[in-house]
Amino acid sequence: MKVTYNWLKDFVEISLKPQAxxxxxxxxxxxxxxxxxxxxxxxxxxxxxxxxxxxxxxxGIAREVxxxxxxxxxxxxxxxxxxxxxxxxxxxxxxxxxxxxxxxxQACPFYxxxxxxxxxxxxxxxxxxxxxxxxxxxxxxxxVDITNYVLFxxxxxxxxxxxxxxxxxxxxxxxxxxGEEIITIDGIKRRLVPEIxxxxxxxxxxxxxxxMGSKESEVNAATRNILLESAxxxxxxxxxxxxxxxxxxxxxxxxxxxxxxxxxxxxxxxxLSLILENAGGESGRLYQAGSHKVSKKIxxxxxxxxxxxxGKDLSIAKxxxxxxxxxxxxxxxxxxxxSIEVPGLRQDIKSEADLTEELCRIxxxxxxxxxxxxxxxxGIREDExxxxxxxxxxxxxxxxxxxxxxxxxLSMNALRxxxxxxxxxIKLENPLSAEQEILRPNLLTGLLTALxxxxxxxxSPCAFFEMGDVFNQDNEFKALGLIKESCGLLELKGKLEFxxxxxxxxxxxxxxxxxxxxxxxxxxxxxxxxxxxxxxxxLKQEVLADFxxxxxEVVVIELNLDKLKEAVNLSKTYSPIPKYPSxxxxxxxxxxxxxxxxxxxxxxxxxxLKNLEAIRFKxxxxxxxxxxxxxxxxxxxxxxxxxxxxxxxxxxxxxxxLIQFLSQELGASIR
Amino acid sequence: xxxxxxxxxxxxxxxxxxxxxxxxxxxxxxxxxxxxxxIRLFYENDLRFxxxx
Numbered sequence: 173m174k175v176t177y178n179w180l181k182d183f184v185e186i187s188l189k190p191q192a193x194x195x196x197x198x199x200x201x202x203x204x205x206x207x208x209x210x211x212x213x214x215x216x217x218x219x220x221x222x223x224x225x226x227x228x229x230x231x232g233i234a235r236e237v238x239x240x241x242x243x244x245x246x247x248x249x250x251x252x253x254x255x256x257x258x259x260x261x262x263x264x265x266x267x268x269x270x271x272x273x274x275x276x277x278q279a280c281p282f283y284x285x286x287x288x289x290x291x292x293x294x295x296x297x298x299x300x301x302x303x304x305x306x307x308x309x310x311x312x313x314x315x316v317d318i319t320n321y322v323l324f325x326x327x328x329x330x331x332x333x334x335x336x337x338x339x340x341x342x343x344x345x346x347x348x349x350x351g352e353e354i355i356t357i358d359g360i361k362r363r364l365v366p367e368i369x370x371x372x373x374x375x376x377x378x379x380x381x382x383x384m385g386s387k388e389s390e391v392n393a394a395t396r397n398i399l400l401e402s403a404x405x406x407x408x409x410x411x412x413x414x415x416x417x418x419x420x421x422x423x424x425x426x427x428x429x430x431x432x433x434x435x436x437x438x439x440x441x442x443x444l445s446l447i448l449e450n451a452g453g454e455s456g457r458l459y460q461a462g463s464h465k466v467s468k469k470i471x472x473x474x475x476x477x478x479x480x481x482x483g484k485d486l487s488i489a490k491x492x493x494x495x496x497x498x499x500x501x502x503x504x505x506x507x508x509x510x511s512i513e514v515p516g517l518r519q520d521i522k523s524e525a526d527l528t529e530e531l532c533r534i535x536x537x538x539x540x541x542x543x544x545x546x547x548x549x550x551g552i553r554e555d556e557x558x559x560x561x562x563x564x565x566x567x568x569x570x571x572x573x574x575x576x577x578x579x580x581x582l583s584m585n586a587l588r589x590x591x592x593x594x595x596x597x598i599k600l601e602n603p604l605s606a607e608q609e610i611l612r613p614n615l616l617t618g619l620l621t622a623l624x625x626x627x628x629x630x631x632s633p634c635a636f637f638e639m640g641d642v643f644n645q646d647n648e649f650k651a652l653g654l655i656k657e658s659c660g661l662l663e664l665k666g667k668l669e670f671x672x673x674x675x676x677x678x679x680x681x682x683x684x685x686x687x688x689x690x691x692x693x694x695x696x697x698x699x700x701x702x703x704x705x706x707x708x709x710x711l712k713q714e715v716l717a718d719f720x721x722x723x724x725e726v727v728v729i730e731l732n733l734d735k736l737k738e739a740v741n742l743s744k745t746y747s748p749i750p751k752y753p754s755x756x757x758x759x760x761x762x763x764x765x766x767x768x769x770x771x772x773x774x775x776x777x778x779x780x781l782k783n784l785e786a787i788r789f790k791x792x793x794x795x796x797x798x799x800x801x802x803x804x805x806x807x808x809x810x811x812x813x814x815x816x817x818x819x820x821x822x823x824x825x826x827x828x829x830l831i832q833f834l835s836q837e838l839g840a841s842i843r
Numbered sequence: 844x845x846x847x848x849x850x851x852x853x854x855x856x857x858x859x860x861x862x863x864x865x866x867x868x869x870x871x872x873x874x875x876x877x878x879x880x881x882i883r884l885f886y887e888n889d890l891r892f893x894x895x896x
Contacts, residue, residue, distance in 0.1 A: 481844060481861055525847050545863065576888040622888040631890035 174307035175230050177214040179325075183234035185243045190214040196240050200533050202227060210306045223520040225429035229327030239497035239534045268341075272461040275346040279369045279409040280381065282433060282462040283345055286400040286440055287335060291315070291453030293395050300450075315391045315398065318446045320422075328402060328431050328439040329423035331371075333378055333389045335397035340374035343399070345381060352377065356384045356419070368413040369405065382410045382427035383419055400447070402440035404433050404464065432517035433464045466516035471524055475508040478528050484540050486531060494534045495527075557650070560675065560740055561639055561733070564652065567671055573635045573654065578618030580641060581608035589718040590617040591688035596645050611643035615653030616689065616730055620711075623655050623726070624719040633658055639733060650733040651706070657723045661694055661710045664727040668698070668708060676741035681770060682708070689715050690728075698731050700739050706731030754785060754812035755823045759831075760843040765801045767838050772805065779833045781826050783818060786810040804843050 177190050186193060194204040194216060206217035218233065226232040231245075238245040270287065274280050295301075296317040304311050304320060311317050319330040348364035354377045355361045362380075364370070369381040379385040382405035391398060410427040414420055437458070444455060479485045488510075492502050495512055503511035514521045521527065532540070565575060583606055587594050592614060603609040612618060615638050626634050635656040642651045656664060665682060672680055682696035687707060695709030708729040716726055763772065773787055790806035798804050809830075811823050834840040845862035870885050877896075879885075884892050 477858070523847065525844070574890060574893040576893065577886055578888065579886060625888070626890050629889060629891070634890060636888070 173218045173220045173228055173233070175216050175218065175233050175324075176210065176303065176306045177216070179213075179230050179303060179306075180234050180237060183231055183246050184238045184241075185246075186237060186241070188241065190216070193237070197233075197236065199536060199538060200236060200240050202233065202236060211302065213302075213306055215306050222429060225426065225431070225519075226327065226517045228426055228429065229323075230325045232327055235498065236534075239494060240536075242493075242497075245497070268456055270457075270459050271342045272459050273342060273344045273346075274461050275344065276369070277462060279347070279406045280345040280462065281404050281406070282436060282460070282464040283343075283401070283403040284437055284440055284458055284460040285343055286402075286444055286458045287397070287456035288400060288444065288447060289335075289397045289454045289456060291396065291398065291447060291451040293391060293393050293451065297450060313391070313393070314450045315395070315447065318443055318450065319400075322439060322443045322446070323422060323426070326435065326439045326442065327426055328436060329382065329426050330439065330443055331379060331385055331401040331423070332391050333385065333399040333401065334391050334395045335399045336395075337389045338373045338378070338399065339376070342374060343378075344372045344374070345403075346370055346372060348377065354380065355387045356380065357387050357390050358384070359387060362417055362419070365416065367409075367416065369409050371401065380413060380417070380419070381405050383414055383417070383424040384421055398447075400440060400443060402436050402443070404431060404436060404462075430517070430519060432515075433466050434516050436464050469514040469521075470503060471512050471514060471521070471527055473510045473512055473524055473527050475510060477524075478531065481525075481528050482532055482535075482540060483543065484535075486535060490535070491531060494531055498530060498534070500530075556740075557733075557737060559742075560737055563675065564639070564671065567674060568637050568654070571635070571667060573637045573656070576619075576622050576636045576638050577640065578612075578615075578622055578638060579608065580612050580643075582610050582612045582617055583607045584609055586617050586621060587613070589715070590614075590620055591712070591715055592617065598643055598645065613644050614642055614730060615640060615651050616655075616728060619653050619655040619728065620715070620719045620721070623657065624721050627657070627721055627723070635659070649735075652729070652731050652733045652736070654729040655726065656728075657721070657726050659725060659727050661708070661727050664708060664729060665696075668729055675736075675739075676743070677736070677739045679739075683770075684768070688712075698729075700735070703735065705735050750812060750814065752813065752815070752817045754810050755818050755820075756808060756810050757823060757827055758790060758806060758808050759827070760804055760806045761834065761840040762798055762802055762804050762843050763838055763840045765803050767840075769805070772807075772834075772838065772840075775834060775837050776807075776809075776830065779830050781811075781830060783811045783813050783822070783826055784809060784830075785812045798843075 177186070177193070180186060188196065190207060194207045197216070197218065198204050203219040204216050205219050208215045218227065220227045227236070235245050237243070268287065270285070272283050272285060274283055293313050293315055296304075296311055296314045300314075300317055300321055301311045304317060307324060309320055315332055319332055323329050346369070347366050348368045348370050350366055352364045353361055354364060354370075364377070364380075370377040371379040371381050376388070377386060378389045382403075405427045407428050407430050410424055414424045414428065437460070440458065447453065448455065475488065475491070478491075488505075491510070495502060499515045501513035503513055505511070512527060521530070569575070581600070581603075584594055584597070585606075587597060587610065597610040597613050599610050600608070619636055619638060622636055623634055626632070635654075637652065637654045639650060639652050641648055654664070669680075677700065679701050681699045683699060684693065685695055685697040685707060686692070687695050687709060689711055690707075690709035691712050695707060697707050698705045706729070709727065711726045711728060716723065761772070769789065776784070776787055786809070788808040788810070790808050793804040793806070794802075809827070811818055811826060831842060845864055847857075850860055850862070851857065870882055873879065873885075874882065
């Protein structure tokens with residue numbers, strides 16, 4: 173919305189300089205985005221939010237200026253000339269038979285038409301031309317320019333028809349027939365549909381209601397008699413037609429947001445007085461149909477509550493003066509309860525809180541003293557999840573991992589490249605781009621993209637982790653993801669075990685599993701007891717190739733952090749240091765290649781040796797002498813009893829029974 | 844200030860509470876503190892950027 177300094181001054185006395193006024197307006201919510209000099213005037217460009225159609229006019233903004241600066245809003249000339257208009261009507265013309273028919277009262281609740289005769293269409297006076305040029309409008313002729321001037325002054329769109337182009341003595345507001353056509357003033361032929369409201373005579377459409385008139389009924393240099401329309405068209409109907417036709421105008425912009433029904437006739441009279449002044453002519457009657465009544469809206473304001481919310485005791489006189497300046501009506505006051513009537517055009521005011529906001533806005537947020545709120549903060553408890561995340565972060569950073577943040581929106585294509593399920597992904601209804609069309613169901617895809625990008629930039633070696641939300645059809649949870657290039661799977665698994673131990677997590681295991689992103693035999697589930705938290709593995713070459721990652725070994729961990737949290741135990745209890753010495757024996761087994769380390773450890777544990785305290789991995793060895801499909805695994809076993817020193821004999825007996833057990837269970841033999 | 848409808852939607856008794864809510868973007872604070880001039884750097888994950896912290 174553009175408005176000039178001098179134009180505002182027609183309606184309110186302003187003592188502030190333009191720059192200072194711009195600042196005051198911005199503080200009150202009318203954001204001035206540009207202020208430019210135009211000849212001896214200044215043009216303000218104001219960003220108007222959709223809830224404030226009353227700001228789409230010079231008077232609307234002048235009303236705010238008056239309220240902010242404590243000045244009085246000057247009456248519109250129309251209001252002054254309203255009493256006079258009766259006298260302007262020429263008896264000779266007022267006897268003309270003419271009618272208005274509204275077919276749909278919802279779409280067009282009120283319509284008025286003023287007939288004006290014997291006027292002269294010519295260029296506008298210079299003051300009017302200057303005003304229009306200042307706000308970027310092209311002057312056309314005195315009649316069209318006056319309707320534009322009135323539109324920008326009052327916010328009420330008007331339209332003028334050449335009366336002699338109308339057939340019959342009736343104007344009709346009706347919906348279009350299927351296939352009906354109109355050539356609008358921009359010269360474009362438009363096909364209409366029954367959702368579009370028209371203004372028509374008995375033969376043809378004259379205008380798309382509230383949006384644009386027809387070429388045929390347009391005012392031109394030869395026009396002598398006119399019909400001046402001032403009406404209210406439903407915001408919904410106008411919006412629908414505008415969108416359908418992809419046709420937007422200064423008029424439709426205002427009808428879409430609703431105009432002030434109670435001032436439609438005033439505006440028409442204002443335009444009439446300007447036309448008679450600048451184009452001569454004689455006025456006929458004002459014909460009207462429908463109702464311009466606005467239902468009363470009264471809101472009760474509790475002054476105590478209001479002052480408490482604002483944080484400043486505004487006097488009753490101040491409160492009343494602010495509301496009066498904004499054209500709210502003050503009703504009854506009972507102690508600290510005030511009843512206030514909202515003006516019709518303020519549809520944004522719905523509740524008491526909105527009234528409080530108006531008071532703050534006009535009083536000035538900058539005038540409310542700054543005080544710290546007197547609150548008793550509850551004891552601050554460390555958030556368990558944050559503590560766990562911080563521990564993980566520190567450990568991973570110490571290992572040389574860098575934390576990254578990737579977007580939670582992905583492309584379907586990236587997910588496909590990562591060989592992950594695309595069917596269950598949650599799609600956005602209106603994605604801004606194909607790069608951001610789904611909510612990420614995993615961190616893997618983002619990690620691969622980040623790694624790819626860094627290798628392309630020549631950054632190496634790369635090791636990244638991310639903690640962030642992932643989404644599936646049922647829920648949303650926090651996940652931890654790691655990616656490391658040039659790293660073996662066993663090294664990564666060792667790191668994960670260390671991480672688990674530092675979080676006090678036991679009972680984990682890593683059984684082999686399959687996932688389309690990972691190489692066969694190089695992927696394991698992360699199990700806690702029986703529940704799967706996620707997986708770790710070495711990525712397939714095809715996946716790496718698709719992400720242009722030129723590295724042989726890239727390993728990944730992804731797990732559900734919310735589930736992991738349940739198992740974390742950061743409390744520690746001391747257990748006494750053993751009094752008696754332990755005995756350590758090494759054991760080298762020749763065993764099937766297929767028997768995993770985990771399976772062997774489980775077997776040893778299930779043997780039931782009471783004095784076996786710990787099992788440690790020593791070495792793994794393969795050779796032709798051992799045989800194909802076989803491996804040699806060396807373990808270090810530590811034996812101890814809490815109550816007495818073990819003897820060699822006891823340890824040997826335990827070891828013998830263990831060897832026998834492993835030979836039966838796993839077919840292992842001693843090397 | 845929190846809109847009364849928000850309180851109503853989460854089942855708080857009418858007119859008993861008022862609330863003040865505010866927040867700020869941590870990335871903007873980091874930009875000021877470290878002299879970072881492009882907010883996109885936080886999401887580009889360029890190791891040459893990450894290694895500086």
